[in-house]
Amino acid sequence: MGDSEHLHEAADGPSTFWETRLDYPDYILSDPRVETVFVSPTLEEIPDNSLAVFVSVKVPPGGETSVHSLPGPEFIYQFTGSIDYQNGLIGVRPMTPGDIEGIPPVTLVQERKAAGQTAAFLSWFLVDPNEPFASRLPPRSLRNL
Numbered sequence: 487m488g489d490s491e492h493l494h495e496a497a498d499g500p501s502t503f504w505e506t507r508l509d510y511p512d513y514i515l516s517d518p519r520v521e522t523v524f525v526s527p528t529l530e531e532i533p534d535n536s537l538a539v540f541v542s543v544k545v546p547p548g549g550e551t552s553v554h555s556l557p558g559p560e561f562i563y564q565f566t567g568s569i570d571y572q573n574g575l576i577g578v579r580p581m582t583p584g585d586i587e588g589i590p591p592v593t594l595v596q597e598r599k600a601a602g603q604t605a606a607f608l609s610w611f612l613v614d615p616n617e618p619f620a621s622r623l624p625p626r627s628l629r630n631l
Contacts, residue, residue, distance in 0.1 A: 536612040544606045545569055545599040553596045558612035560595070561588040567605025570598045581607070 536558060545551065545567075562571070564581045571587055572578045574594040579587060589595055599605045 535615060537615050538610065539613055540608065540610045542606065543597070543609055544604050545597055546604045547599055547601050550598040551596055553594055555592050555594050556611050557614055557617050558591050559588060560593075560609060560611035561586065562597075562610075563608045565606040565608060567599065567603045569605045569607065570600065572596050572598070 542565075543551070543562075562581075564583050564585045566583055568580060568582045570578050571581045572595070573587075573589050575589065581587065597607070
């Protein structure tokens, strides 16, 4: 079998790729039809037999997620609306469509929506299937930590 080229392309037009680096890349996406939205730093401390989990999250006006941490790194991409994204490392960061944020394992995090339309974001993270999915803290806001 000869060398084969690895292609990333959509069947009917331009495509968008998100690359989460689990190892150092040996290629660069150079096709002008491909838009790179986000390239993460190389992830470290990845659990053996980890699972990649993708969750679409909607936060209604006045809503918030629980204060929690995950055993693996987490990245979020803001789809619609805006949220206040707060974690134990950077404090509060307003996020609007197209914004991206990431945190290392076991970092306290919470997402809040003050007013306006329902906000939606994609959360993706690595988890060890032998460990609890997330550590939920008592119902309180990071504002009180």
